Amino acid sequence: MELSTAQKALAEQPFSVLLGARLTAFGDGAAVLELDVRPDLLQQNGFLHGGVLSYAADNALTFAAGAAAGPHLLTAGFTIDYLRPARGRVLRARAQVVRAGRSRVVCRCDLLMVDEEGVESLCAVAQGAISTVGGADGA
Numbered sequence: 503m504e505l506s507t508a509q510k511a512l513a514e515q516p517f518s519v520l521l522g523a524r525l526t527a528f529g530d531g532a533a534v535l536e537l538d539v540r541p542d543l544l545q546q547n548g549f550l551h552g553g554v555l556s557y558a559a560d561n562a563l564t565f566a567a568g569a570a571a572g573p574h575l576l577t578a579g580f581t582i583d584y585l586r587p588a589r590g591r592v593l594r595a596r597a598q599v600v601r602a603g604r605s606r607v608v609c610r611c612d613l614l615m616v617d618e619e620g621v622e623s624l625c626a627v628a629q630g631a632i633s634t635v636g637g638a639d640g641a
Contacts, residue, residue, distance in 0.1 A: 505529065505574060511573065519563065531599035533565035534601060536540060539591055539615075542594065550588035550615070550625075559611045559628035562595035567607035567632035570599045578606065580630025582613075588625040590615030600629075607632045 508528040512518050527534035545551045598610035613626035
């Protein structure tokens with residue numbers, strides 16, 4: 503699968519469209535998902551909400567797995583560790599495959615906030631397992 507095909511798959515996810523997510527890199531067992539920070543995505547202290555970070559980790563992990571194992575995948579589970587408050591103008595989730603097996607792909611993801619000058623700062627890390635499924639219907 504190439505970047506344009508992966509971008510089309512992302513565009514078919516209503517929640518991703520709602521958040522304004524975009525896939526900026528895809529291939530060789532890696533993926534980068536980005537979204538612009540908006541006021542409606544912040545929590546009460548003005549930081550990007552942890553649920554948005556979790557969404558980005560989940561999707562980036564699964565797209566990275568797809569770059570190695572194809573399109574028929576589902577997240578089996580993931581963990582996320584929040585390292586510092588997420589402040590910046592863009593969230594960048596950079597994921598890569600650690601190991602691709604026949605039925606499960608393990609990936610890790612760095613969640614970075616990008617400031618006005620383009621400087622990245624790591625705010626969370628995630629690791630997940632992505633399961634392969636039989637076909638488009640999940641059977």
